[in-house]
Amino acid sequence: MRLPLVAGNWKLNGSLAANRELLQGVIAGLPAAGVEVMVCPPAVYLAPTAAELAGTTLLLGAQDVSTQDQGAYTGEVSAAMLRDVGCTHTLIGHSERRTLFGDTDDVVAAKFVAARAASVQPVVCIGETLEERQAGDTMAVVRRQLGAVLNKVGVDGFAGAIVAYEPVWAIGTGQTATPEQAQEVHAAIRAQLAAADAKLGDRTRILYGGSVKGANAADLFSRQDIDGGLIGGASLKAGEFLAICEAAAGTDS
Numbered sequence: 087m088r089l090p091l092v093a094g095n096w097k098l099n100g101s102l103a104a105n106r107e108l109l110q111g112v113i114a115g116l117p118a119a120g121v122e123v124m125v126c127p128p129a130v131y132l133a134p135t136a137a138e139l140a141g142t143t144l145l146l147g148a149q150d151v152s153t154q155d156q157g158a159y160t161g162e163v164s165a166a167m168l169r170d171v172g173c174t175h176t177l178i179g180h181s182e183r184r185t186l187f188g189d190t191d192d193v194v195a196a197k198f199v200a201a202r203a204a205s206v207q208p209v210v211c212i213g214e215t216l217e218e219r220q221a222g223d224t225m226a227v228v229r230r231q232l233g234a235v236l237n238k239v240g241v242d243g244f245a246g247a248i249v250a251y252e253p254v255w256a257i258g259t260g261q262t263a264t265p266e267q268a269q270e271v272h273a274a275i276r277a278q279l280a281a282a283d284a285k286l287g288d289r290t291r292i293l294y295g296g297s298v299k300g301a302n303a304a305d306l307f308s309r310q311d312i313d314g315g316l317i318g319g320a321s322l323k324a325g326e327f328l329a330i331c332e333a334a335a336g337t338d339s
């Protein structure tokens with residue numbers, strides 16, 4: 087059985103004071119069991135967030151990682167640095183990184199390698215744009231994006247990593263994929279993993295992301311191949327985020 091995971095991507099939001107208040111609210115209401123919960127603050131807030139999380143079950147993830155280990159790469163943050171301040175996970179290939187900052191499939195694969203080399207577990211974000219969906223290319227796009235990583239690192243290199251399917255047209259738009267649309271793509275992603283290795287297909291957690299809220303989470307998470315969510319806007323409100331975590335915990339059996 088795959089333990090559901092709910093990860094909050096705070097994006098470029100927050101302050102020391104606001105983060106503390108949000109974290110206190112989340113920690114106070116965390117489900118006792120049945121779900122793993124992670125927060126992904128902006129890089130400068132990782133260390134203070136790690137201090138706030140000490141002694142709790144909340145996991146700490148970064149929003150991105152450098153392809154480089156060290157050296158003359160101004161502005162970059164390496165995977166070893168993320169590990170050093172307490173991150174267990176990092177997002178890679180978020181659609182905002184792909185579309186706004188030029189992260190190609192090759193760059194995403196290189197970030198995967200860099201994260202794993204420092205024992206930071208990648209959450210590989212994949213998903214199609216509206217134009218790609220309308221052109222009937224959804225499956226080809228997610229297959230290519232996942233394949234770029236899988237082909238580079240192989241089955242053993244991928245084991246333990248997490249996939250997040252996030253249709254770009256559903257991110258921050260309030261327009262959620264229907265549970266049927268999401269499940270269809272999740273099943274295809276799992277089939278791609280299973281074709282590489284049956285255990286990889288069985289064990290890899292595939293999260294859905296794109297305008298998930300307390301009101302639609304349970305329906306999405308009840309689908310066979312949806313193992314939790316990557317949450318943007320709704321992760322900035324403790325009550326809403328906790329409702330999503332509860333919905334995920336309710337699907338664990």
Ligand code: PEP
Pocket residue numbers: 095252256257258259260295296297298316317318319320
């Ligand atoms: C995201 O940015 O990963 C995301 C899913 O955002 P939102 O929940 O706001 O659509």
